[in-house]
Amino acid sequence: MDLVVNGTRRSVELDPRTTLLDALREHLGLTGAKKGCDHGQCGACTVLLDGRRVNSCLILAITLQDSSVTTIEGVDHPVQDKFLEHDGFQCGYCTPGQICSAVGMLDEVSKGWPSAVGDAELTDAEIRERMSGNLCRCGAYPNMIPAIREAAAR
Amino acid sequence: MTTTAERAVGQPIGRVEGPDKVRGAARYAAEYPVGDDLAYAWVAQSPVARGTLTDVTVDPLVEADDVLAVLWHGNAPRLAEADDPELAVFQSDRISYRGQALALVVARTLEAARRAAATLQLDIEQEPHDSVLRTDHPELYTPEKVNPNFPSDTASGDVEAALAGAPVTVDVTYRTPPLHNSPMEPHATTALWADDDLVLYDSNQHPPGVAASIGGLFGLPADRVHVITEHVGGGFGSKGTARPNAVLAAMAAKVTGRPVRLALPRQALFSMVGHRTPTIQRVRLAATADGHLTAIDHDVVEQSSRLFEFAEQTAVSTRHMYAAANRRTGHRLVRLDMPTPRWMRAPGEAPGMVALECAMDELAVVLDLDPIELRVRNEPSVEPESGTPFSSRHYVECLRRGAERFGWHDRDPRPKQRREGDWWIGTGVAGATYPTMAQPSTARVRRLSGDSYEVSIAATDLGTGARTILTQIAADALEVPVSQVRMRIGDSTLPRASVAGGSSGSASWGWAVTGACRSLRESGREEATFDSSELIKQQEKDGKHAFGAHFAEVRVDAMTGEVRVSRLFGMYAAGRILNPRTARSQFLGGMIMGMGMALHEESVLDPAQGTWVNHDLAEYHIPVHADIESIEAEWLDEQDDQLNPMGSKGIGEIGIVGSPAAILNAIWHATGVRVRDLPARLDKILPHL
Structure with a gap:
């Protein structure tokens, strides 16, 4: 099957049971997306699929013929520099997922998608609510919020 | 030599490995390319809390699906006695807790290994178990x-x-x-044998300790086991010593003659690695x-x-x-x-x-x-x-x-x-x-060509900032800017470091790094090594x-x-x-x-x-x-x-x-x-x- 990954068309032969996450990590050499739970519970595997953030462990790769996938290796976004500036990570394992999720989330906000918080502006409460699918056991949350807020303003 | 370098310790310097982490370039234990013949392992865990395992059978149709080996105590290699009984995997038929590793499937693909492990027939003689902590338990005792x-x-x-x-x-x-500690990176090991030497890409808090304990089990001196732990996705204590995943991966690689990757599924972390x-x-x-x-x-x-x-x-x-x-x-x-x-x-x-x-x-x-x-x-x-x-x-x-x-x-x-x-x-x-606390450690520093220095110690950075802090400590002891220090950690072949545990990493490793760097600066030599053991032994605890x-x-x-x-x-x-x-x-x-x-x-x-x-x-x-x-x-x-x-x-x-x-x-x-x-x-x- 064919996938467009970070702008490049890649042909790959896959078991029908292979998830998008395993296709990236084990077949395409892209290990930036992480496997934290393999059940869509932690967000470490978040990538952008046709621009939208998804848990890549929950999608069978075979369903994605010709889809466009952006992984952390293909992301170039101010949120990355802001994570560095604010120490928005410790062990780094959830970080690619947090960053891809933040990029996808900011796009959702710009399109006017609602959240459970319902603030008109992108408040810290909005960011926290919208980012809560991405777990961080190191507890770097307080540093990620200003990083994402400042990246959004740029 | 720069003698007017501003002190680096105390400065809010950004993490040395930060750029790699925000670009997905930092590699963790299950992420190293080790060859096309890489095999994948999946653990079958005990469905009962107490009993004996009498037999393991694999469905022939499932086995035909890329399975290379099924290991259990009936066929696994014998290991030397383990200090930690949790590491004596497949050495006995006893089942001591629900979730204990009973068998390991090794297959050409991850999907095949997982399916075969899920469909293994485990013949078990179950015994009554006791899992409830209470203050009137008749078997309460005072440990020594x-x-x-x-x-x-x-x-x-x-x-x-x-x-x-x-x-x-x-x-x-x-x-x-x-x-449960629940680090974001589940415990994982990629193992390969090179002649009689064992290489482990392993997620842990103490590469030299893992090398020693895995070496002991397989009858190898610690220097024949090379543990690489460049980045660790959190540990919080659960990766302080070798865990069963390292033993299983090494065993599977030995039996199949291939590199083997074993990344524990999240659920297994709730039984196999501690709490x-x-x-x-x-x-x-x-x-x-x-x-x-x-x-x-x-x-x-x-x-x-x-x-x-x-x-x-x-x-x-x-x-x-x-x-x-x-x-x-x-x-x-x-x-x-x-x-x-x-x-x-x-x-x-x-x-x-x-x-x-x-x-x-x-x-x-x-x-x-x-x-x-x-x-x-x-x-x-x-x-x-x-x-x-x-x-x-x-x-x-x-x-x-x-x-x-x-x-x-x-x-x-x-x-x-x-x-x-x-x-x-x-x-x-x-x-x-x-x-x-501080624990004995050894560090080495070498003058490289130009103005830079390489400082080596088998420490690990679990996200604590250890790599960055040691760079700062070394820079001050050498009296050079941090840009002239190249810090090497996360490898058991480097000078021996203590565990990243007990909040003692910076003190223990920093002490050895300071000693080595001061020694190099004061002696003017090209290389210096420092072992803090004696100083720490003399210290009031x-x-x-x-x-x-x-x-x-x-x-x-x-x-x-x-x-x-x-x-x-x-x-x-x-x-x-x-x-x-x-x-x-x-x-x-x-x-x-x-x-x-x-x-x-x-x-x-x-x-x-x-x-x-x-x-x-x-x-x-x-x-x-x-x-x-x-x-x-x-x-x-x-x-x-x-x-x-x-x-x-x-x-x-x-x-x-x-x-x-x-x-x-x-x-x-x-x-x-x-x-x-x-x-x-x-x-x-x-x-x-």
């Missing part, structure tokens, strides 16, 4: 020592007489649940009417497994927190048909200080005394049990300065007084402490602790009992802070894990199955973005020249010590409800509102 080497019981004076004669007493029992023991703690305090403690009694009941005596040092911090003439601490264990508890961030201190610091709050209420003032009145001048002077102790300053910063002074001490809309609001305080105070403001929904932590504040006295940026992150991370301990985290036992039922991240609730509101950490400028060349104390764990108690005490202040059984779920609060 508690971790790492403390007496189980201590006593001085006459506690019973002091309690009988005191005008004010408190007698309370607190329970903490089993907790924090549940505790039942009775604390009795006696005091004079003006709030001077006359007796402290802290009795702990906790568990270990059939395999291994792991005795958490839960009451040990009580031995040095407060002055009292009559005192007693004790630990009793029962061995159950459950997985072996291991270290989890601040083992001992984290659960122990819940009971002590909540009991102190309860005593303050009975005395009608401010809880900070109660603590100040019981400040000891030396370690109360050992009589050793403290190398530095600024606990009272943390309480006072923290109270100022938090805004404590106009607090109404009565509970359930402040209501805003649907929310009851309250504040709480609790003390924090963590021992200051008692009387060295970091201290802190945690303050919490909570609001509790009057309609639902939901607790929100509006503010959490930590004030610490932890020696010299080597890097304020990474230090703040460490403190905050510990406090957030403490919030999880107070409000969310518990592994729920199903006694019928002998297992924790909520074994994944959807049901074992760790704090998420939405749980965090205002959270901040500050520290005093504490000088202590009796510690190590940097004057630093460990900071990785103290944030989880006392922060849960501060939150529980704030819940009482908000609602008048005293939750003594963690976590403070809404169903424990709502019926009493």
Whole structure:
């Protein structure tokens, strides 16, 4: 099957049971997306699929013929520099997922998608609510919020 | 040589590996390309808590699907005796807990390995099991020592007489649940044999220790086992020693002759790699009417497994927190048909200080005394049990300065007084402490061409900032800018380092790095090595602790009992802070894990199955973005020249010590409800509102 990954068309032969996450990590050499739970519970595997953030462990790769996938290796976004500036990570394992999720989330906000918080502006409460699918056991949350807020303003 | 370099230690330098981490370029144990013949392994775990495994069969149709090997005790290679019985995988037919590794499927693909493991037929003779911790368990006993080497019981004076004669007493029992470390990166190993040498890409907190223990099992000297641990996706104690995944991967690689990757599924982390023991703690305090403690009694009941005596040092911090003439601490264990508890961030201190610091709050209420003032009145001048002077102790300053910063002074001490809309609001305080330790390590420094230096030590950076801090320490000792230092860690072939545990990494490794760099600078040689063993052996061990105070403001929904932590504040006295940026992150991370301990985290036992039922991240609730509101950490400028060349104390764990108690005490202040059984779920609060 064919996938467009970070702008490049890649042909790959896959078991029908292979998830998008395993296709990236084990077949395409892209290990930036992480496997934290393999059940869509932690967000470490978040990538952008046709621009939208998804848990890549929950999608069978075979369903994605010709889809466009952006992984952390293909992301170039101010949120990355802001994570560095604010120490928005410790062990780094959830970080690619947090960053891809933040990029996808900011796009959702710009399109006017609602959240459970319902603030008109992108408040810290909005960011926290919208980012809560991405777990961080190191507890770097307080540093990620200003990083994402400042990246959004740029 | 630059002699005017600005000191790097103390500067908020960004993480050396940060750019790799934000671009997905940092490699973890399961991410190294090791060749096209890589095979994948998947563990079949025991579905029963106790019994014997008599046979394992694989469906021939499944086997035809790319399966290379199925290993179990009936066919696995024999290993040498293990110090840690959890590492003696497939060496016996005994089943000691539900979730124990019983078989391993190795296949050409991950999908095939997983399916075959799920469809293996395991023939088991099941036996009745016992998985419930209780204070009247007939098999409770007093262990000889508690971790790492403390007496189980201590006593001085006459506690019973002091309690009988005191005008004010408190007698309370607190329970903490089993907790799981849950690092974001599940334990993983990629193993390959090169001739008779073994290479392990392994996620752990101590590469030399893993090399030694895996080498021992396979009859290899440690230098024939090469453990590579460049990046670690968190450990929090659960990766402190080799775990069964490393043994299994090495075994599978040996049997199949291929490189083998074994990344444990998240669910397996709830049985195979450790957890924090549940505790039942009775604390009795006696005091004079003006709030001077006359007796402290802290009795702990906790568990270990059939395999291994792991005795958490839960009451040990009580031995040095407060002055009292009559005192007693004790630990009793029962061995159950459950997985072996291991270290989890601040083992001992984290659960122990819940009971002590909540009991102190309860005593303050009975005395009608401010809880900070109660603590100040019981400040000891030396370690109360050992009589050793403290190398530095600024606990009272943390309480006072923290109270100022938090805004404590106009607090109404009565509970359930402040209501805003649907929310009851309250504040709480609790003390924090963590021992200051250093362990022998060796570092090497080499002058490279040009102006740069390579500093090597087999340390690991689990996200603590170790790589960055060691770079700063080396730069100062060499008197060069950090840009001229290349730090090499995360490899067992580098000079031997101690474990990244006990909040001792920076002190232990920094000591060796300082020694090597000073030696090179002073000798003018091209290379220098320094071993800190002798200096550390001569050092006084008692009387060295970091201290802190945690303050919490909570609001509790009057309609639902939901607790929100509006503010959490930590004030610490932890020696010299080597890097304020990474230090703040460490403190905050510990406090957030403490919030999880107070409000969310518990592994729920199903006694019928002998297992924790909520074994994944959807049901074992760790704090998420939405749980965090205002959270901040500050520290005093504490000088202590009796510690190590940097004057630093460990900071990785103290944030989880006392922060849960501060939150529980704030819940009482908000609602008048005293939750003594963690976590403070809404169903424990709502019926009493």
